Amino acid sequence: MKFFVIGDVNVDHIYHLDRLPEPGQEVHPLRSVMQPGGSGGTMAVTLARLGHTVTLATSVGQDPFAQFALSQVQASGVLDSAVQTTSEDTTSTITVMQTADGQRAMISSGGANRQLDPAKLKKKDIEAADAVIVSAYSLVEGEQREYALKAIDYAKKAKKPVPLFIDLGTGAVNKAGQGLIDDVSQADYLTLNQHEILALTGTSSISAALATLVDEGLTQVAVKVGAMGCIVWTPRETELVDAVLPQDEDALDSTGAGDTFTAVFAHAVMTGQPLKAAARMANAAGGLAATRIGAQVRQITPEDLAPYGA
Numbered sequence: 001m002k003f004f005v006i007g008d009v010n011v012d013h014i015y016h017l018d019r020l021p022e023p024g025q026e027v028h029p030l031r032s033v034m035q036p037g038g039s040g041g042t043m044a045v046t047l048a049r050l051g052h053t054v055t056l057a058t059s060v061g062q063d064p065f066a067q068f069a070l071s072q073v074q075a076s077g078v079l080d081s082a083v084q085t086t087s088e089d090t091t092s093t094i095t096v097m098q099t100a101d102g103q104r105a106m107i108s109s110g111g112a113n114r115q116l117d118p119a120k121l122k123k124k125d126i127e128a129a130d131a132v133i134v135s136a137y138s139l140v141e142g143e144q145r146e147y148a149l150k151a152i153d154y155a156k157k158a159k160k161p162v163p164l165f166i167d168l169g170t171g172a173v174n175k176a177g178q179g180l181i182d183d184v185s186q187a188d189y190l191t192l193n194q195h196e197i198l199a200l201t202g203t204s205s206i207s208a209a210l211a212t213l214v215d216e217g218l219t220q221v222a223v224k225v226g227a228m229g230c231i232v233w234t235p236r237e238t239e240l241v242d243a244v245l246p247q248d249e250d251a252l253d254s255t256g257a258g259d260t261f262t263a264v265f266a267h268a269v270m271t272g273q274p275l276k277a278a279a280r281m282a283n284a285a286g287g288l289a290a291t292r293i294g295a296q297v298r299q300i301t302p303e304d305l306a307p308y309g310a
Contacts, residue, residue, distance in 0.1 A: 003047050004058045004126055006114040006148050007040020009069040009136030010092040014293060017099050023234050031236065032239070035294030036072045039135035039169060042256045043294045046263035046285070048076040049299050052212075055125060057082035057147065060224055061112040072296040080123065085112040086115040086164075096255055104254075108171055114142035118150050126154040126162060133165040136172040139183045144218035152186055163270070167262040168192035173199045176178060185216035188306070189269065191262045193224040206231065210238070222265060222279055224258060224286075232279045240279070241276055244308060249291040256295020263284035264300060277310035284308045 015029040046055040057076050060066035062085060070083065070092050090110035116138070126132060132155045138148040155162040166187035172198045173180060181200055184190055190213070194206060201212040206223060210233050213221060223231040227242035264285035268278035277283040284307075285300045292298040 001130045002053045002055075002128060003044075003131050003270075004055050004057065004129040004151070005040050005044045005047070005133045006116075006138045006151055007043060007133075008038035008092055008110070008137050009036065009041035009056075009058045009060060009073065010038035010094045010113075011035075011065045011069050011106075012037035012255060012295060013018050013093065013095045013099045015095070016293075017097055019099055020097055020103055020105050031293070033293050034068075037068050037256055037295040038069065038086065038092065039137055039167065039259045040070065040227045041073050042259035043133055043135070043167070043266075044078045044294045045072050045076045046260050046300055047267060048078045050264075050267050050302060052267065055082050055129070057078040057116060057121070057151070059084040059086050059116040061085070061090040061145070062087050063090050065093065068071065072120040079144075082122075082293045084116060084120060084121075086112050086117075086235060087119040088112070088115045098254070101157070106171070110137070110140075110142075113137070114144045116142075116144040116147045118143055118147040121147055121150055121154075121155050126151050127158045127160075128163055129155075131165060131266060133167065135259075136166060136168045136180060136184060137218045139180060140172050140176050145157055149183065152183070156186060163188045165189045165191070165262065165266045167287055168196045168200065169258075170196060175263070179200050181216055183212070185218055188217065189222070190218055190220045191224065191264070191265060193258065194226070220275065222275075222282070224261060229283050230261075232275050234275065239276060241279040241283060244280065244287050246287050246291050249288070251287070251290040252293050254290050255293075257289045259295065260289035260300060264305065269307070274310055276309065280308040281305045
């Protein structure tokens with residue numbers, strides 16, 4: 001199956017701390033790592049490892065970080081025909097600081113990701129895909145936003161419409177807020193977490209937020225609700241799908257777990273799983289991703305997912 005993924009690639013600097021620093025304070029990490037990350041890269045890598053043909057549309061700078069940011073993308077066999085290089089900005093980096101009790105702070109730079117040139121998008125690449133996945137970070141600003149909107153338009157107007165998955169992100173909704181709602185309403189499938197759905201809709205409860213999304217025309221939504229799992233919603237049903245805890249593996253790092261969830265959700269839907277089973281498989285994948293430090297370290301295999309399918 002062919003997926004076309006639009007989203008960021010980053011170099012993630014991950015620091016595990018006893019506590020987050022106060023202004024002006026210096027703290028020393030319990031451990032620190034540098035890993036390739038980014039929503040687009042993580043989703044593309046996950047899908048490629050599951051055996052799909054994946055094209056990733058992203059942009060990196062002309063700097064030493066570029067190769068590292070793409071290292072797992074390349075190693076997993078993701079096609080690089082839509083990867084661009086720009087001299088206008090540097091490869092994106094993100095600093096993640098998190099504590100054992102779940103507190104988290106991030107410093108992120110969109111960098112070269114935002115320089116994705118829409119003139120280089122090929123309509124035939126979208127029409128040839130079985131599904132398109134767009135990270136909402138791609139919809140925030142710059143040329144990358146124009147690229148993503150152009151791809152969405154191609155997908156919706158294709159002779160055989162191409163299913164569209166859109167995944168929200170906390171940074172994207174924090175920056176663009178309710179301004180994203182018109183863009184994401186075009187999704188056939190929308191994935192987001194409980195905080196993002198409230199910020200996107202300007203409501204104070206998930207039920208009110210879902211009602212707002214109905215008014216916007218959305219019909220299939222998966223809301224990630226942390227340790228509880230996720231809520232799968234359609235106009236016909238609303239169901240909580242319990243989280244799946246990894247056996248014999250401890251959760252170490254949530255970086256990239258949500259992106260892994262979305263990739264596996266798309267994989268499951270496109271391979272014929274009903275929504276509840278797709279969500280269960282995605283829950284399992286997100287849990288497994290969190291057992292390694294780094295967004296793309298824990299490989300998700302068909303064997304990992306098989307027990308949770310329909």
